[in-house]
Amino acid sequence: MAHKNTYSLSKIDSLTTRVLWIFGIVSASFIVLISLFITVRGVRPFITDNNGLGNVDLWRFLTDTVWLRGPTFVSTAYGAGFLIIQTLYLAFLSLLLSFPIGVLTALFIAKIAPKPMAAMMRGVVELMASIPSIVFGLVGVGFFLPMIYNLARSLGQQSPGGNGTLGIVIVLAMMSLPTITAISEVSIRAVDQSLEHASLALGASPTQTRFKITLLAAKSGIFSGAILAIGRALGEATAVSLVAGNARSGPNFGLFSINSTLTSTMLEGLKETTGIDYDIRFSVGVLLMIVILLTNLILNTIKKKVGNVHV
């Protein structure tokens, strides 16, 4: 009897498993769906004649230094090469600002701060991480752009309304700060205490131990945080486009010059929902995904190389 009972119940279980498997497979398929559909639409401007306008030249698209030569909706001479360079430049420049601040804050929270202070700081980091990007953009426009404008003027430089590189870098750095801090803190806390004890026993001061042993031992995790932050910075759209100034040609590197990224170009002048000027945004989207993917791959390879070196 018991045997029979078990048999009928396990039939329910196998049915449940199969039903739940569908949910699992659908969830897993979304990334495939995204890649597939966006690629199909993104490739279309290159292989069709775009309703008689002629196809977009792929090589020019990947390398040109002007977004669009000729009038909108008529010309197909799109170029996004400078956008790739600018997007990477801005993301890494923002990391230059957020990385040291984030890692040092993480070190403070994990190793120096007394417990209540550390708990409070964790709250600060979590709260900052949950602030929507549009709010960062708003503060960027309202607070930082006038400051940058005045700074540029006092240095005798041109800066249209303060829009451009410096504003983007500050906004991106603020946004990626909590990511770097949170992940660095976890990996600093995960460092084997016997390493630190050994260092202290050998006569190193607590400060020396923190900076020369703990940070170094946690470098793999810290690097992961930086990779994640870069990924976020590359894909950030609304906040960046509010402070970018949307340069239509480039590449721009000057701190006070207007700038643009792949994402800000996708959002710029979004009025019509048909035509070549709309379709090309999907191509930029595909380009963005490729840039993020390649950057992640390269950085992860570097991480593995660096992580293997024992210091």
Place this chain on the structure above:
Amino acid sequence: MSRRNIAQLLLDGTTYFATLLSIIALGLIFVYVFREGGHLLSVNLIRSDYHARNFVGTLREESPGSFPIESFEGDDLFPVERYGIVLQQTQDLAGDTVIRVYYVHEASPLRQLNNQDPTTNERTISLQEGMILRRVSYQEHPTSLTSRGASMMATDMNDSQREIREVLFSLEGGGIRGSVITTVYLIFLTLFIALPFGILTAIYFNEFAPVNKVTKLMRNFIETLTGVPSIIYGLLGITVFVPLTVRLTPASNANLIAGALTLSVILLPVIIRTTEEALKVVPNDHRWASLALGANKTQTTFKVVLKQALPGILTATFLGIGRVIGESAALIFVLGTAIRDQVRIFEPSTSLAVHIWSMMTDEPANIALSSTIALIILLIVLVLNVFIKVTVWAFNRKGSY
């Protein structure tokens, strides 16, 4: 020796300095948003329309009388005895200077006006308290305008030489009611779709999935979703979900259902991960105890294990609400940026975050009202963070004995 001490103090000092900068960055956001937008925060803001509706009316009969107006004293109040109204010099929700109707006498001729707007069927319109008086024009006299102030307008209207030809007034605009409703719709629709989907997926991976390469691959695919920028989800929304909803529902264009579906995909990895973490900490003893008592795996999972994962699901819900409220890039693509006062599920409209975007990309940008909305968003985010903390704390306390 002392030089070494100073060097170490400096090194430690860098961590203090960095921490200080982090706190300043957060403080700056809150202080800025509060300073710029705090003064506009009111219940009225959430209840009123964004677009002001205009009315143009003429007087029924030319018989202005005298309406005694008492007990309205104030620097910004200007009584008009001839028509029985009191005008107030004030600012609207967007921060522009306007003349608001503070009081209208019951017998005021302005309560019964002939509608001069041919596009509506109403024949009678009435000036009511709280409305904005934009312009009063007279026969053979220069028009009273908002720009010349309430005091001037009151003096002009009281002038017995002048006969009113036409009155232009409007409901007060600059409210965010439509965007609030849209945001609430989006939160409920998204959670309605994403929560069951995410929880069931999490259950599959933690309780039922075989440990093999396929499962690992599926997990990796879901994990990859977290790295996809939200603007890409926007593209997914317009290529997949908008056409899908147009085919299946009465919608003919971008709509809230498509927006909610897009947001669901964004939330999915968060909900799956959070739920799974909660499922993981359920002790195996409980599963075995349930199985030993004769329950099957399905019963064990849904009646014993899932119940204990409730705090995780609650946390996922709070995280999800925060994400929906803050999302802008994806919704700009899926729902457009046109601010609506009449929100319908099968039509496009803006959430609070996109409302900010829409105003910030206008010329000139409305920073005051944007900051007020940002303040509302920040307060909600703050409350959600507290909720998550409380949930985790309550759960840990319960689990400790």
